[in-house]
Amino acid sequence: MHRLSGLDAGFLYLETPTQLLHVCGLILLDPTTVPGGYRFETLRAGLAARVPAVPLFRQKIADSPFNLDHPVWVDDPDFDLDRHLHRVAVPAPGRREELAELCGHIAAQPLDRSRPLWEMIVIEGLEDGSVAVMTKIHHAGADGVTGAELVAQLCSLEPDAPRPDPVADGAGGGSALEIALGGLFNVATRPLGLVRALPKTVELLPRWITRARRGEAMPAPFTAPRTSFNGTITGHRSVGFTQFDLGRVKAVKDEHGVKVNDVVMAVCAGALRRYLTERDELPDSPLIGMVPVSVRGTSDRPGRNQVSPMFASLHTHIADPIERLHAIADANACAKEHNSALGASLLQDWTQFMAPAVFGTAMRMYASLRLADRHPVVHNLVVSNVPGPAVPLYFLGARIRAMYPLGPIFHGVGLNVTVMSLSGTLDVGVLACPELVPDLWALVDGFPSALEELENAR
Secondary structure: OEEOOHHHHHHHHOOOOOOOOEEEEEEEEEHHHOOOOOOHHHHHHHHHHHHHHOHHHHEEEEOOOOOOOOOEEEEOOOOOHHHOEEEEEOOOOOOHHHHHHHHHHHHOOOOOOOOOOEEEEEEEOOOOOOEEEEEEEEOOOOOHHHHHHHHHOOEEOOOOOOOOOOOOOOOOOOOHHHHHHHHHHHHHHHHHHHHHHHHHHHHHHHHHHHHHHOOOOOOOOOOEOOOOOOOOOOOOOEEEEEEEEHHHHHHHHHHHOOOHHHHHHHHHHHHHHHHHHHOOOOOOOOOEEEEEEEOOOOOOOOOOOOEEEEEEEOOOOOOOHHHHHHHHHHHHHHHHHHHHHHOOOHHHHHHOOOOHHHHHHHHHHHHHOOHHHOOOEOOOEEEEEEOOOOOOOEEOOEEEEEEEEEOOOEOOEOEEEEEEEEOOEEEEEEEEOOOOOOOHHHHHOHHHHHHHHHHHOO
16 A cells, blocks of 8 residues: 555545546547547557556555544555446537537546546547547646656557556555554654754745845735636536647747746736736736646655645736736746745645645535635636647557646636647646636637737737
């Protein structure tokens, strides 16, 4: 058995019936590249052959009523692929709108915690002949980078690549007694972790204040302006997606001496500014995005989630697109340096002290009392940029046309924008609460327009 880290387990504790914390992805496939032709049965057989090479797909959560620590991963002795792989047809005529509506419904369904925490839904009937695959993996088992790596293990560089060998490195089993005894030992030694984490955290506060006075700090939490998508979310989900050429983004990057991520953030800011302006809701102060930053290679803490939160100003209050781009670039450089100074393991260290009974109950009360509508806004949205492969990929034999990542939303933050680069394109996935972000396509269609605005501005 493998014990969950505090950060991994936190995504279980903070989940409510309306705050579902799984990571989704929408993959569009060209079925004409499948050797011998596309059939659902062929895709299922290919997935069945690859599941043994991905241990996480066969592991589930286990706990004990006497366990004082976080739950554990164990191998599922009753694993059945047909409980995780499903087949549906999109309603006619199978346009992007019907596909997005179906994906929103899928994203709004919780995962069954008695089984391995993932699902894959094959969607047929699209008007252009494509086949779509909607993936769901609980955040307890994967962050954005891990999720992309898991999907990549089902991919190949050729449509008829050989199947990988099985991997024997599973989690094993664990009795209720073993889970409880291991948890007791961890809890007994946890005060030592507090002794190490507390002085470092106390030391950071005055340094943050000093940097803020010099204008060298990233935005602080609870300083974002309130917008219509900052409130208590419902259990409904809406999905949108768009794609544009990575070469165009790089051309803007080269012309203005910034980074690709700066241009991506500026495109997001431009789309948000247009959407809020058209609704007469644009705040006078800039929107603040929470950017998950991967700490793989810099943090030595265990866990499948290896991220640290960075707060970034989107400078949506600036009308000129080029001035906005340079302001975002400067803010990103400052935020990255500040976030690095805070330490890669700060969040991971403190989440070790999360207790399921306390945090689960607190989150349910927070949601039922609609406290997200009352306190200052922590941040306005989640913005994430996940690097993907620069070469064409085949998913179980089918050429990938697009891969749209869809991160979760939270009470108080009803909008998530995640971007992934893939073989010369940037694929933008947007997930939202429709009650807080009505007419999501109006926002999504603003992304290509925001890029054109940057290209045409001088």
